[in-house]
Each structure stands twice: as C-alpha cells, then as structure tokens.
Amino acid sequence: MKRDTDFDAMAKAPGEWLRGTGSESDIVISSRIRLARNLADFPFIRRCTDEDRLSIERTVRARMESIAGWDDIQYVDLEQLSDIDRLFLVERQLISREIADSDGARAVAVHPSERYSVMINEEDHLRIQVMNSGLDLQSAWESINELDDTLEGVILYAFHPKYGYLTACPTNVGTGLRVSVMLHLPALVITDQIEKVFRSMQKINVTVRGLYGEGSQYTGDFYQVSNQITLGHSEKELVTLVGEDVVPRIIEYERKARAFLVDKSHEDLHDEVSRALGILSTARKISSDETMHYLSKVRMGISLGLIDDVEVGTVNKLFLQTQPAHLQKLYGRILSSSDRHAERASYLQRHLITGNGSSSLN
Amino acid sequence: MKCQYCEKPATFHITELTEPTGPQVMHLCEEHAKTFLNKDPSSGVASIAGVLANQLGQSKEELEELDQKECPVCGISFFEFRNSGRLGCPYDYTHFETDLQPLLRNVHDKLEHVGKRPKRAAASADSQAKMIQLRREMEEAIEREDYERASKIRDELRSMESVQTPGAGSDDGDTDDQQEQRGTLS
C-alpha cells in the first residue's frame, strides 16, 4: 500500500466520477453507494477510548495491507493531515465533512482511480464507498459488494441475525446501505417545480438534499437523492428504488422543464446562460458560491446547445477546481479569502475564454 | 419559544431533513409534535431526533426509568442515546432491543434485515459482547504489565474471531419473496 499521496497532482485532474461521462450525464453527475460496517470486537466510535480508535485504525490498516492485489490503494492518515488537505479530500467527496472535522485516529484508503474509498473511524468504524460518473448504480453495487466481501474476509463485522449489520445510528442498521445519486436540475429550479417534485418523492422513502449554496442566495442547482430506509429491504431493492423507480422520473421532469424553457422562453434562457458565461469570464473577483451558481447555468446552456465553445468536461472540472482547497492546491500556497476571490476569477477566465493565452489575462 | 401552530411553549425542536430547501427546524409543543410525527410516517424519518422525540409519548415515569438503563458492555445509558442519537456498542441492539423496536419501526417500517449476510460472523450477540469485554480486560492487563494474562486473552479473542457460522442466506438475497416486497416501496 502506498503511503505518500500526491495531492498536487490529484488537484489537476477531476477524479473519475467527474468525467462527465456515463448514462444521462447531462443531468446525472454521479452515482454513489456506501456501506456502513463495524468491527465486532470494539464499541462504536462514541464509546471508544483513544486507544480503541488507534487500535481500530491499525487493525484495519494491517488487515487491508494483507489483501492480495490491493497494492495500489493509497492509505491516508487523516490525523496527520493539514486542514487544507482534509478539505481537499472533502471537496473530492473521498471523505465526509464529519470525519474531516473530528478528532483522533482516523484514516481513508483510496483507490488511485478515486472510484473506491474506505473511511476508517467515521461515524462507523468503516464506511466503504464506490462512485461512478453518470447514472450507473448497478456496476457500483457489484463493485462495492465485491469490496465488502474482500474486507469481510479479513475483518469480523458486527452482525445480528435479525437486525443485520449493526451501526452506530439505528437509521443505518440492516443493510448499512446508502445509495445516492447527484443530479443537476437547473430547469426545475427556474420553472419553480423543484419543490413539487420533491414533495412527491417524500412519500416513497427517498431523501432529497440540496448540495451547494445552502443558506446563501446562490445555488448550484445540485441535488442528492438517496434511500431513507436501510432495514427490511435487500440491497438490490434499495438500488432499484433509487436507480430505476425514482431517478429516471426526476430526469424526465427535468428534461420536460428544459424543453419547455427552450420552447417558451428561448430568448430569456439564452440571455441568462450567456450572461452567466459573461460574468464567469470577465469578473475580477468571485466567491465559490457565485461561481457554482453561474457554472450551473453554463452547464445547462451547453447541454441545450446554447453555448458551443465550452466543453462540459471543462465545466465539471471547474466546479471542483474553483473550490477553496483545490484552488489553493493549484496555486501551491495558502490564499486569504479575498486573494482566493481574485485568483478564482483569473483561473475561470483562463479556462473559459477560448483561443486566449493564459498569460495575457494575468 | 412558542409552538409554530399554537400558543403553548415549544418543547420539541425537530430537524426536518427531507425539505428540498435543506434542513429546517420545526418548533412544536408536545401535542403538535406528536401529530406531526404520526400523521405522515415518511416525514421526519431521516431525523433521528424527531423520532426519538416521538418516543416521549411514554409516561414520564416510564421514560425516567428507561433513561437510567445502561448497557453492561459499553456503559451507555438510554438517556445518552436519546440525546446523541448514537448507540455505544453492537450489544445495545440486544440489551435495548424492546426499547429500540418502536424507533426501528418508525424509521424503517420493518424490523427484520433482508439481504446480504456475512459469510463469517461471530456466533451470537453474547459472544460479540464478550469479545468487547475481553479486549478491555486485555488492555487493562497490558496496563498493569501482566503480559501473561494479556496474551492469554489475545489467544482467546483470536479463537473467537475464527468462529465460522454458515451463511444464513444467499449473497444478494434477491429471492422471489423479496421481489414481491418491492411493491411496498414504490
């Protein structure tokens, strides 16, 4: 297992799941599945002593190192990491904000493709995650099931014949499975239908959460749909619920809303999308929330053929690279908030204005 | 603070996570909290705090007694669980089984695991609890430099870990039976 992770090199690439490929990728950003697992012979994290946590971290690391064919996995000791490196991993969705902000021995094992990661000592001892670009839950489930089997071969899980995999929070017990699909739904937001759509979702046991810009005036129009229940339904049923029963319906609503906008208010839409691109490519200072907000409109403009000189891959990459930790990694130094706003604006200009050399804009 | 729906004081502060606008806090009196939590089983299920508040439907005396109850393995009290929403160890699912069932039913609408089972598992809840206790004893033995005792416990733990139980179900658990249940989800 590799111990030295080159975050600077990672920052330059968007990570497998942001490739912008895969099924329905004009609307679906990524499909993710995670499994919560605990070791049978330790208390849950809340009642762990510092020694317990250290012992869990070391035990799991040693057992994972014993797995044949896992030489590529990068093991990152999160306790030793700087705040900015932890934030970097949060932005890439390789670790949760909770584990980044907690204390004590904790770690993450990451596959170089960034499709798989295993968090150690999050809310549960293990949080296994697999992520795919676009709508692709089937292969994500097959991958994570295999990964779980492999780990189960070396780690004794806490399991109850009636209640299934035991978790620190009873909302995860049973399968320990959370299926999440990240969707980009700007047209449902513009047409004021998003709440109505989500209200109808609540009745069928899925949760919807806005992903960015909560509590600010800007939103990136990203929403995450996940299963609410984990007990009493098989993993395959839960995957089917989210991936086949719910998400395709939301995609259909979003497509209808986009078609409506193109048809009924083409000029207004074209204006809004063009202004968004204009702001992103001419601003001298810009916050990450505002960036997200306008990138979201540009992304929709590309998929509707209203913008043809920017690639969707570029936009996906910019969503990630304009976030605070990524920006600072790319600039190779710690930036104050106001410096970040200026550097972000210049970074956006260089990547959005086609046929323009990067030097002339700095 | 007053209840959102009447003049009574708000004693329940329920975070509703399913709102499309993100988390929203509801401030309710006991009566309205009960109505809110009971009327739509799917609302508020993501919020463990909300469901736990619903458990306050028990009489005050019953709840006070339950709050005192402690897990013999990890020492967590039901009061601490209610406050944090997090359990202390795997044995809590056995020790607090009857107390947790209304909560599990409220959250998941089901009480029995369906789906994947590990091929290798500790024999029983009791033996898992014993492993946690043995590990504590081992740590204590190491602390007082009783290495002979510590290594004995280590051996015992290893032998318990290698206990194999036959997988009680198929890998993916996708039987005809469960296919039928899918209807209840959609």
Ligand SMILES: [Zn+2]
């Ligand atoms: Zn009231």
Ligand SMILES: [Zn+2]
């Ligand atoms: Zn316990």
